[in-house]
Amino acid sequence: MRPAKDFFAPLAVGAPTPPRDIPARPSRAIHFFDPSNEKMAAKIPGMVGTVDVLLGNLEDAIKADNKEAARQGLVRIAKETDGLGSSGPTQLWTRINALDSPWVLDDLVTLVSEIGDKLDVIMVPKVQGAEDIHYVDRLLAQLEAKAGLQKPLLVHAILETARGVANIEEICAASPRMQGLSLGPADLAADRRMKTTRVGGGHPGYLVRQDPVGGDITGDRTIYQQDLWHYTIARMVDACAMHGIYPYYGPFGDIADVVACEDQFRNAFLLGCVGAWSLHPKQIEIANRVFSPSVQDIKHAREVVAAMGDGTGAVMLNGKMEDDASLKQCLVLVQLAEQLAAIDPKLKEQYDAIEVSA
Ligand code: GLV
Ligand code: MG
Numbered sequence: 460m461r462p463a464k465d466f467f468a469p470l471a472v473g474a475p476t477p478p479r480d481i482p483a484r485p486s487r488a489i490h491f492f493d494p495s496n497e498k499m500a501a502k503i504p505g506m507v508g509t510v511d512v513l514l515g516n517l518e519d520a521i522k523a524d525n526k527e528a529a530r531q532g533l534v535r536i537a538k539e540t541d542g543l544g545s546s547g548p549t550q551l552w553t554r555i556n557a558l559d560s561p562w563v564l565d566d567l568v569t570l571v572s573e574i575g576d577k578l579d580v581i582m583v584p585k586v587q588g589a590e591d592i593h594y595v596d597r598l599l600a601q602l603e604a605k606a607g608l609q610k611p612l613l614v615h616a617i618l619e620t621a622r623g624v625a626n627i628e629e630i631c632a633a634s635p636r637m638q639g640l641s642l643g644p645a646d647l648a649a650d651r652r653m654k655t656t657r658v659g660g661g662h663p664g665y666l667v668r669q670d671p672v673g674g675d676i677t678g679d680r681t682i683y684q685q686d687l688w689h690y691t692i693a694r695m696v697d698a699c700a701m702h703g704i705y706p707y708y709g710p711f712g713d714i715a716d717v718v719a720c721e722d723q724f725r726n727a728f729l730l731g732c733v734g735a736w737s738l739h740p741k742q743i744e745i746a747n748r749v750f751s752p753s754v755q756d757i758k759h760a761r762e763v764v765a766a767m768g769d770g771t772g773a774v775m776l777n778g779k780m781e782d783d784a785s786l787k788q789c790l791v792l793v794q795l796a797e798q799l800a801a802i803d804p805k806l807k808e809q810y811d812a813i814e815v816s817a
Contacts, residue, residue: 466635467479467635469600469604470596470597470599470600470601471597471600471601471603471604472604473604473607474599474600474601474603474604474608474611475603475608475609475610475611476611477611477634477635477636478611478613478635478636479635480703481613481637481638481639481703481704481705483705483733483798484511484550484579484798485511485798485799485802485803486511486512486550486705486707486733486734487511487733487734487735487746487747487749487750487751487799488510488511488512488734488735488736488737488742488743488746488747488750489511489512489514489552489641489707489734489735489736489737490506490510490512490513490514490736490737490740490742490743491514491516491520491554491710491736491737491738492513492514492515492516493516493520493521493525493529494515494516494517494528494529494530494531494532494533494535494536495521495525495528495529495532496532497532500532500535500536503536503540503543504539504540504541504543506549506740507540507541507542507543507547507548507549508542508548508549509549509743510549510737510743510747511549511550511734511747511802512549512550512551512552512579512580512734513543513549513550513551513552514551514552514553514554514582514736515529515532515533515536515537515551515552515553515554516529516553516554517529517530517533517553517554517555517556517562517566518554518555518556518557518584519584519646526556526562530562530565530566530569530570531569533553533570533574534569534570534573534574537551537573537574537577537578538573538574538577543577544574544577544578544579545576545577545578545579545610548802550579550580551574551577551578551579552578552579552580552581552582552615553566553570553578553580553581553582554582554583554584554617555567555570555581555582555583555584556584557584557585558583558585558586558591558594558595559585567581567595567598567599567602568602571599571602571603571606571608571612572602572605572606575602575603575606575608575612576606576608576609576610578612579612579613580612580613580614580615580638580639581595581599581612581613581614581615582615582616582617582641583595583614583615583616583617584617584619584643584646585617585619585620585623585643585646586616586617586618586619586620586623586630587620587622587623587626588622588623588626588629588630589626589629589630589632589633591616591630592614592616592630592633592634592636592637593633593634595614595634596614596633596634596636599611599612599614599636611636612636613636613637613638614634614636614637614638615637615638615639615640615641616630616637616639616640616641617640617641617642617643617646617709618630618640618641618642618643618647618691618695619642619643619644619645619646619647619650620646620647620650621647621650621651623647624647624691624694627640627694627695627698628698628701628702630698631698631699631701631702631704632702637702637704638704638705639699639704639705639706639707639733640695640698640699640704640705640706640707641706641707641708641709641736642659642688642691642692642695642707642708642709643709643710644657644658644659644660644687644688644709644710645658645659645710645712647691653687655687657712657713658710658711658712658713659688659708659709659710659711659712659723660711660712660713660716660719660720660723661684661685661686661687661719661723662684662687663684665684665685665687666682666683666684666685667682667683667685668680668681668682668683669681669682669683686726688708688723689726689730692706692708692726692727692730692732693730695732696730696731696732699731700731705733705734706731706732706733707727707732707733707734707735707736708723708724708727708732708734708735708736709735709736710736710738711723711724711735711736711738711742712738714738714739714741714742717741717742717745720742720745721745721748721749723735724745724746724749724750725749728749728750732750733750734746734750735749735750747803751795751796751799751803751806752792752795752796752799754809754810754812754813756792757792757793757796757810757813758813758814758815759789760789760790760792760793760796761789761793761813761815762776762815762816763776763781763785763786763789764786764789764790764793765815766781767781767782767783767786770783770786771783796810
């Protein structure tokens, strides 16, 4: 294990110093696009400013024959699109191929050398343990040094193997570059031998049932569908919070079911996630709405902040007890609202219009 004092030393001579803190940049929707698909690529310039993150996908969903074209397409899009990546309004991320694939080495070498100054975050799929992050960490440092980059690239791991879930804390702790984790429900379901064939979301068979009324087991009994992903998302949230990085719900494959998608995103938001993947433009709108605190919540939060004065003691507000701890809960929302208002003028207008009763 590296001594603590060396943890923030660059892993290659001339590489930028690894970050001490991961900035809380809004990333409510991570919108996936296929850079080898010319129709999709043509839409990218028009999406800048409308979505927090655009992610050029090189891994699953890109056919083996198109891997090269996707990589080259991403390089071209990054170079030609104004306002995309690094300091622009919309971050640029990529999902590279898996570390055991024949494509990943060229993905990293090409992307860091050609567009390393534009890329914000590199998403690494199917991460199994700290050793995967260590491999990427060192390679990125070597490539950053070679390319003369000033800003270190950040790394995001997809949680999509049973071993990855078992090693979740060591993955988060493996490098100061770690930016966050996403749930990968499809691969994770397969790896765990779960029996759902859906990409994220619930399953009608995963339920609890009301007790029989009057002993009649065949009578009407309300059933409550349960969340298959609750355990994993909760683990992910704790591991990320502990390490100062960010948790995300991943993909919701039933594009037509915008209602269930919103439910899944909202559950993730309430549990502590900061965003979700978007596989279709209509999921961007859902994520932007769900991962932004509501006007009502911000009004309440600001009232608690105002009523709590120096932040100690307890007060009664609208019949409810508020104290030091509930103030902290409210500050989570207030701070998130401030970060979002800084990049989303419509939201800023809504938050600015809130009147707080004294
Ligand atoms: C995402 O990559 C998933 O496997 O769900
Ligand atoms: Mg996957």
